[in-house]
Amino acid sequence: VTRPLGIASTAVSIAFLAAAFFLERVWLLGAIVLLFGLLWITAWVFSWKWMAGLGLAFVFLFAGFGLFYTYGSSFLGTFRNLDPVLLFGCLPFALAAWDLADFDTRVKFAAARDERRFLVGRHLILLLLLLGLGMALVWTVLNVELELSFELIVILMLFVSWGLGRLGSKLLRR
Amino acid sequence: VKRAYLLTMLVFGLLLVGLATAQARLLAMAIPLVVLLLAGFASLPGSLDLQVERSLSAERILSGDRVTVTLTVTNRGSRLGQVLLDDHIPAGLTVADGSNRRLVSLGVAASITWSYTLSGQRGYYSLKKLTATAWDALGLVALSREVPTDGQLFVLPPVLRLRRVAIKPRRTRIYAGTIPARQGGPGVEFYDVRPYQSGDPHRWINWRVTARHAQELFTNEFEQERAADVGIVLDGRRRTNDIGTRSIFEHSVLAAASLADAFLHAGNRVGLLFYGRQIAWTMPGYGKLQGERILHDLSRLEVGDSQTFSELYLPKHLFPSHSQLVLVSPLTGEDYESLSALRMRGFHLLVVSPDPVAFEAAGLAQTRTTQLASRIARLQRAVLLRRLRGAGIRVVDWDVSQPFEKIAKRYLEQRQVLAGRGNL
Numbered sequence: 001v002t003r004p005l006g007i008a009s010t011a012v013s014i015a016f017l018a019a020a021f022f023l024e025r026v027w028l029l030g031a032i033v034l035l036f037g038l039l040w041i042t043a044w045v046f047s048w049k050w051m052a053g054l055g056l057a058f059v060f061l062f063a064g065f066g067l068f069y070t071y072g073s074s075f076l077g078t079f080r081n082l083d084p085v086l087l088f089g090c091l092p093f094a095l096a097a098w099d100l101a102d103f104d105t106r107v108k109f110a111a112a113r114d115e116r117r118f119l120v121g122r123h124l125i126l127l128l129l130l131l132g133l134g135m136a137l138v139w140t141v142l143n144v145e146l147e148l149s150f151e152l153i154v155i156l157m158l159f160v161s162w163g164l165g166r167l168g169s170k171l172l173r174r
Numbered sequence: 175v176k177r178a179y180l181l182t183m184l185v186f187g188l189l190l191v192g193l194a195t196a197q198a199r200l201l202a203m204a205i206p207l208v209v210l211l212l213a214g215f216a217s218l219p220g221s222l223d224l225q226v227e228r229s230l231s232a233e234r235i236l237s238g239d240r241v242t243v244t245l246t247v248t249n250r251g252s253r254l255g256q257v258l259l260d261d262h263i264p265a266g267l268t269v270a271d272g273s274n275r276r277l278v279s280l281g282v283a284a285s286i287t288w289s290y291t292l293s294g295q296r297g298y299y300s301l302k303k304l305t306a307t308a309w310d311a312l313g314l315v316a317l318s319r320e321v322p323t324d325g326q327l328f329v330l331p332p333v334l335r336l337r338r339v340a341i342k343p344r345r346t347r348i349y350a351g352t353i354p355a356r357q358g359g360p361g362v363e364f365y366d367v368r369p370y371q372s373g374d375p376h377r378w379i380n381w382r383v384t385a386r387h388a389q390e391l392f393t394n395e396f397e398q399e400r401a402a403d404v405g406i407v408l409d410g411r412r413r414t415n416d417i418g419t420r421s422i423f424e425h426s427v428l429a430a431a432s433l434a435d436a437f438l439h440a441g442n443r444v445g446l447l448f449y450g451r452q453i454a455w456t457m458p459g460y461g462k463l464q465g466e467r468i469l470h471d472l473s474r475l476e477v478g479d480s481q482t483f484s485e486l487y488l489p490k491h492l493f494p495s496h497s498q499l500v501l502v503s504p505l506t507g508e509d510y511e512s513l514s515a516l517r518m519r520g521f522h523l524l525v526v527s528p529d530p531v532a533f534e535a536a537g538l539a540q541t542r543t544t545q546l547a548s549r550i551a552r553l554q555r556a557v558l559l560r561r562l563r564g565a566g567i568r569v570v571d572w573d574v575s576q577p578f579e580k581i582a583k584r585y586l587e588q589r590q591v592l593a594g595r596g597n598l
Contacts, residue, residue, distance in 0.1 A: 053180050060184055060203065064191065067199045084199065091206055099210075102177060102313050109258055109277040119256065119279060126311055130213050134206030141202045157193045164182060164189075167215065 001120060002107060006100035007044045010037065013059055013093035020066055020086035033062055044101070052101035059094035063087045088138060092131040099127055178214065178314040181207050214314035222317050223251030226304050228325040234470075237332050240270050240293045243325075245304070247278075248285035255279055257308040259286075264301070267294035267327070294329050296427060298474040301325035330469045331427045334579050336436040339586045343402050343522040345496035351401030351441040358395030365397035401441045403458060405493040406434055408472075409503030410450025412479045417534045422504055423477045425528040425574045430502045432578060433526065434468045437500075446471060447492060451478025455492060496520045504530040507558055514565040523567040526586075531555050532573045 014037030021030035036058055043051030066082045103123055110116040185204045192200030224247055231242040247259055261274040272290030280286065302325060307318045346353050358365045367380050370391035383392040408430045415423040437444045438461065445458030446468050456471045493499060499521045517523055535548040559569050570585045
């Protein structure tokens, strides 16, 4: 069940992202997204393991670019009103596809059918909960109006960098 | 860890770009990634402490047979949500049924047992470790550890049951056997006639000879049959056995195992000498136990090169003088000197030689060049074999496309082969 779910997640994520560009008539980027989506689905068929990470990075890059295109128009000198729901909506599906690609390779070693069903069920529930929680937090953050001063931004950057650096080094040690 | 790095890099990138451009939405994009990272980090297994017990349905199997490996893994550490148990399979063994890998979830003090089936080529295999890899709930970070286990497997070479192998060394042992001892006494084959002695059975009296002597009776003598010392020498030199990417060595091992079995079955004392990378010596002995020893030793042997033993070298002190030596070797042109020297010292030599020329030719495309090369090599070999036979050495030239039973039946079992007929 993990492979069909992964392919479906990939398709939905790419469809959301491409739709965000096509609806605003940004044809070139939409076409690139669609072509990349086809490549990712092909990778599922041929079990190219390296593609999942690339796909996740690609979706985040294009979604980020789409958001920046919409709200950071002063940088680009143009303004497009890409739908943030579609741009944010593609993220959890891309994450699910990325996660399931790896889980699919691991779970095939679960020999007994009941054991496999248990592992898959537990993993899917956990993934659903975490992505749901993540998106709920995104929604909450986007609905809280915060005025960020330059000093606060610098402090936040330093704090986040320190925290993530600690996390990364701890992971590396383990 | 690569997966955790990717998430971390994405989070860093989004935070940097988001903060640099003061875009809250870009910062918000990092939230699902951070949630996954934190969840993965929180569910990392604390320790990977496993105990593994292994049992095999048999520690000795014949090549082609199967053995069932049963593993019981007990978790002595913290709970493991996902742990992949990967039993290390040495090269040469293959999983015939089931899987040597198992992804499981193991609670504290929980255990799991599973089985799979192995088969493999001749060899000695050490099954001594299992790799356990535990992941966090999302597979972001893996902890890996090798867990030692006990286990060994001998895959013995196949043994063909030969009815008998006719040899006639000059020296035999005192025990009864099947080798003609060149001495009169009780036996089957007629040996000589001697004057009658009190106690001789009347049916042994040779009336035809007695009729020619008026005053004396003569009785038949038969040739005694005794056990003999047989030294089997197996050539494991890479340069004689490895032909391109293929090796003829397995055929030599089959012949050596079958001959050892036949000689032991006939009550002889048999030893095995192997020379390849080094010399390996199985001390001579009798019976089934010796057969087991020889099979165990044969299962370990591999071809190899040695500077010291690149020439055919047979340590003579290991074999009693005038005993029977059986060399199993594809032979090279330089081996003639060593073999004829042994013959001159009184050893009886039987050479069973898997034919490397026919073996190599069978694996080559039949072009004019290969046919010509094969013809030249065949002629060189024929000259070598003729020279060896001329030196009084019995040589059985074995084209390995023919089964060894057939060759043995035709050239080794019959006593008349001693007269030098057929392939000898």
